[in-house]
Amino acid sequence: MSDFESLCLPHxxxxxxxxxxxxxxxxxxxxxxxxxxxxxxxxLPDLQEVNSVRSWLMSIAYRHSLDRxxxxxxxxxxxxxxxxxxxxLDPPHLSLELQEVLQQLSSQERDLLILKHYFGLDYSxxxxxxxxxxxxxxxxxxxxxxxxxxxxxKGELQS
Amino acid sequence: MNSCxxxxxxxxxxxxxxxxxxxxxxxxxxxxxxxxxxxxTFSSLQEQLSPRAPVLAEGAPxxxxxxxxLALLLAAATGVIWFCxxxxxxxxxxxxxxxxxxxxxxxxxxxxxxxxxxxxxAQLLELEVMDRDCKLHLRxxxxxx
Numbered sequence: 528m529s530d531f532e533s534l535c536l537p538h539x540x541x542x543x544x545x546x547x548x549x550x551x552x553x554x555x556x557x558x559x560x561x562x563x564x565x566x567x568x569x570x571l572p573d574l575q576e577v578n579s580v581r582s583w584l585m586s587i588a589y590r591h592s593l594d595r596x597x598x599x600x601x602x603x604x605x606x607x608x609x610x611x612x613x614x615x616l617d618p619p620h621l622s623l624e625l626q627e628v629l630q631q632l633s634s635q636e637r638d639l640l641i642l643k644h645y646f647g648l649d650y651s652x653x654x655x656x657x658x659x660x661x662x663x664x665x666x667x668x669x670x671x672x673x674x675x676x677x678x679x680x681k682g683e684l685q686s
Numbered sequence: 687m688n689s690c691x692x693x694x695x696x697x698x699x700x701x702x703x704x705x706x707x708x709x710x711x712x713x714x715x716x717x718x719x720x721x722x723x724x725x726x727t728f729s730s731l732q733e734q735l736s737p738r739a740p741v742l743a744e745g746a747p748x749x750x751x752x753x754x755x756l757a758l759l760l761a762a763a764t765g766v767i768w769f770c771x772x773x774x775x776x777x778x779x780x781x782x783x784x785x786x787x788x789x790x791x792x793x794x795x796x797x798x799x800x801x802x803x804x805x806x807x808a809q810l811l812e813l814e815v816m817d818r819d820c821k822l823h824l825r826x827x828x829x830x831x
C-alpha cells in the first residue's frame with residue numbers, strides 16, 4: 528500500500544459520509560469522495576503545512592461538495608438549496624422532529640452540529656473545514672444548540 | 687464562574703476548556719440547576735446526533751510529512767524506484783494491492799505539472815505524472831481471472 532493510501536484510507540469512510548450528507552445522496556457522495564482523494568493526491572505537497580490529515584481531507588471534501596452543489600444549481604437554473612441531509616448519516620436516535628428542526632437551521636449551523644456531534648471533530652478542525660476563525664466556533668455552536676434545544680427541552684423529541 | 691455562562695457550559699461539554707475552566711464550571715454546576723438542565727439538553731442533542739459506530743478512524747494519525755517532494759515521490763513510487771524519462775519513453779511499474787468499487791479517472795493540473803489519476807475509492811490504480819522533462823506512469827497490476 529502506498530504511503531498516500533496508508534495516510535488517507537483510514538479517513539475514507541468519514542469523507543464519504545460528509546460528502547453524502549452535503550450532497551443529499553449516497554451515490555453522488557461516493558463520486559465526490561473519490562474526486563476528493565484524487566484532488567488530495569495532487570495537493571499532497573500542501574500537507575506539509577497541515578498537522579491533521581483528517582481535517583485536511585475533510586476540508587477538501589467540504590469545498591468540493593459545495594462546488595458540485597453550485598454546478599448542480601447552474602445546470603438546473605434553480606436557487607441553490609443546500610441538499611444536506613441528516614438522513615444520509617443515519618444516526619440511530621434521530622427523530623423526525625429533530626430532523627425537521629435541523630433542516631430549519633442555517634446551513635452553517637447545521638454543519639457545525641454535524642461536524643461536532645456526528646463526526647466528533649474539535650474546534651480547530653471544524654474551523655479549518657468551515658473556513659471560520661476558531662474563536663467563533665464555540666459561540667456559533669452555542670447558538671445552534673439553543674435553536675435546537677428549545678425543541679429538545681420541551682420534551683417534543685422522542686428517542 | 688459565579689454567574690451563569692451558557693458559552694462556558696457549551697465549551698465544557700465539548701472539552702474545549704482549560705483545566706481551571708473545567709474546575710470552575712463543575713463547581714458552578716453543583717450549585718446551579720438551570721445550568722445543569724442546559725448541559726443535559728445539550729448532551730441529549732449530542733446523543734441524538736451521534737453515529738451508530740465511530741465514523742472517524744480510531745488512532746488515525748494527525749500526520750506531518752517529510753519534505754513535500756519526498757511525500758510526492760513516496761505516494762507515487764510505493765517502494766518502486768522512481769524513474770524519470772524523456773516524454774518519448776514510459777515506464778510501467780506495479781503498485782500492488784486489490785481494487786474494489788467503481789473507478790474514477792481524472793486529469794488534473796497543478797503548477798505546470800499534469801496528473802492523470804485513476805482511483806477506486808481511496809485506492810490509487812493508476813498515476814501518470816508529466817512535466818516538460820519527465821514522465822512517470824504507474825499502474826496497479828490487473829487481477830488474474
